[in-house]
Amino acid sequence: MHYVCFHVIAACIFLLSSCGGSPENFPEILSTNPENESGRCSLTTSISVNFANQIIPENISSETFTVRDDDGNYVQGLVSYSLSDLSAKFSPYQSLKKNTKYIAELHESILGRKYSWSFSTYGFIFIVMSDTHIRIPGAPDNQYYDSRRNEFNLVTTISYINERFPTADFVVVTGDLVGTLYSTNLNHYGVGKDTPVDRFKSLMNKLSMPFFVALGNHDYLVGFDTNAGEAISAMDWQIPEMEAVWQKVLEIPPFYLIEHEGLHFYFLNSVTGSKRGLSCPYETRGRMCQGSFSSNQMEWLEQNLASGAKSFLFFHHPIRTPGTSPFDWTFYGDSYMVDQYDEFYSILSKHLSQILAIFVGHGHSPMKGNLENGSPVFETPSTGDLLGSANAMYVVNVFPDTGEISIISPQEFPLH
Known part of the structure; x- marks a missing residue:
């Protein structure tokens, strides 16, 4: 009986630590699409990021996952999160501009720090x-x-x-x-x-x-x-x-x-x-x-x-x-x-x-x-x-x- 309670208490401590935002428990990024500094992205590409472990789904939104061009103009899009493959996706509402550099950014509430990567369109x-x-x-x-x-x-x-x-x-x-x-x-x-x-x-x-x-x-x-x-x-x-x-x-x-x-x-x-x-x-x-x-x-x-x-x-x-x-x-x-x-x-x-x-x-x-x-x-x-x-x-x-x-x-x- 004490053995079971010990694990329940330990689990509760872990959850409280995660919710409290302890840096060591923030998720890590496995990959992004497009990859950082990719230079051959189509004008209809979607932008996504894969995490190594689960994140708090409510933290993913159009305010915390953004895409902007090199001039600072923000792209409007639909942001979604998949629990099954631990990925967040930004789908632009409009086709992107030709030969343009874009910066995708995750807010610090997701990773405990800001994270950004860039890509450029072609074709x-x-x-x-x-x-x-x-x-x-x-x-x-x-x-x-x-x-x-x-x-x-x-x-x-x-x-x-x-x-x-x-x-x-x-x-x-x-x-x-x-x-x-x-x-x-x-x-x-x-x-x-x-x-x-x-x-x-x-x-x-x-x-x-x-x-x-x-x-x-x-x-x-x-x-x-x-x-x-x-x-x-x-x-x-x-x-x-x-x-x-x-x-x-x-x-x-x-x-x-x-x-x-x-x-x-x-x-x-x-x-x-x-x-x-x-x-x-x-x-x-x-x-x-x-x-x-x-x-x-x-x-x-x-x-x-x-x-x-x-x-x-x-x-x-x-x-x-x-x-x-x-x-x-x-x-x-x-x-x-x-x-x-x-x-x-x-x-x-x-x-x-x-x-x-x-x-x-x-x-x-x-x-x-x-x-x-x-x-x-x-x-x-x-x-x-x-x-x-x-x-x-x-x-x-x-x-x-x-x-x-x-x-x-x-x-x-x-x-x-």
């Missing part, structure tokens, strides 16, 4: 969205699609990007920007006009960073047959007229290349190749559901890839990847993929070592495959129409010197 981020399907109220296709929901989802996503990822360099949309154009007359487009194209531009201009787009099959629709419940695809002679609309409103050609931080970003057109005349499944007036690239575009692509620059590719239709089925990418399998015999695949095979990642749309749901060299291919979830939701996007971290990338979803950023 940049961009964001990928897809299939926004912007329409205008009262248009013929509205009885089949929810134009207000599509617009709400896009507006919500844009607000989220501006708030949570203000340091992103740019945003990409991989096609099906609108539901249908309805007109190829250039006089119907421009400042003050309410067309799906102008509305898309007006909404996207609310972003606090630039945006770039690839065109999808819906971006070549000229109307909607309400009797059949089908969209009407452009005839061959209308394709140049529709591309002139996009050139006027968004100032983009059908396909193009931008250079950024020493990397190449290709915005390709998977709509107007040799398969453009095939009917969509279960439709009589809709075409271009199967993807294909024009021969002049592929000649242009091969010439530019000859530079050897590390590259990202963006286009609308999914491609075949080893170990995946066409039905993994779309509901309709091959008929919604880039044609398996398209010249694109042979060009891609010659330049695999340059390709950092490919981003597509069309299937409206998240999907990932890999090229033969392991480079990822991502199908981007939609904000519009079928399966569309707000904040459906990928956030891409890039280290331009090595070409290393990492992808996070918006859900990995804390709410506040």
Whole structure:
């Protein structure tokens, strides 16, 4: 009996000593993330510290675990503590600034002394969205699609990007920007006009960073047959007229290349190749559901890839990847993929070592495959129409010197 009481009393003495703050009983630090003076931290990194022994959880808060930049500006974030692995985590509410030194600090109430470490950010981020399907109220296709929901989802996503990822360099949309154009007359487009194209531009201009787009099959629709419940695809002679609309409103050609931080970003057109005349499944007036690239575009692509620059590719239709089925990418399998015999695949095979990642749309749901060299291919979830939701996007971290990338979803950023 005395033996048991002795240990109970000893335990009580230890607890009183810990609560009283005796220095020898304060916890020690095992590790930090990032490590002290790390110089290659992404703009979406979280900051954490692992302790050797238990701490008083109530001592961990946004006032006792802080992060600030080298100019003394404090970062706002969510602070949490895990009892299971004895770690405290600081999750910033916003993406960090590029090429900036940060100092993380623990208050003396945690360790009995102040403790700080530093790290620096490197690289940049961009964001990928897809299939926004912007329409205008009262248009013929509205009885089949929810134009207000599509617009709400896009507006919500844009607000989220501006708030949570203000340091992103740019945003990409991989096609099906609108539901249908309805007109190829250039006089119907421009400042003050309410067309799906102008509305898309007006909404996207609310972003606090630039945006770039690839065109999808819906971006070549000229109307909607309400009797059949089908969209009407452009005839061959209308394709140049529709591309002139996009050139006027968004100032983009059908396909193009931008250079950024020493990397190449290709915005390709998977709509107007040799398969453009095939009917969509279960439709009589809709075409271009199967993807294909024009021969002049592929000649242009091969010439530019000859530079050897590390590259990202963006286009609308999914491609075949080893170990995946066409039905993994779309509901309709091959008929919604880039044609398996398209010249694109042979060009891609010659330049695999340059390709950092490919981003597509069309299937409206998240999907990932890999090229033969392991480079990822991502199908981007939609904000519009079928399966569309707000904040459906990928956030891409890039280290331009090595070409290393990492992808996070918006859900990995804390709410506040």
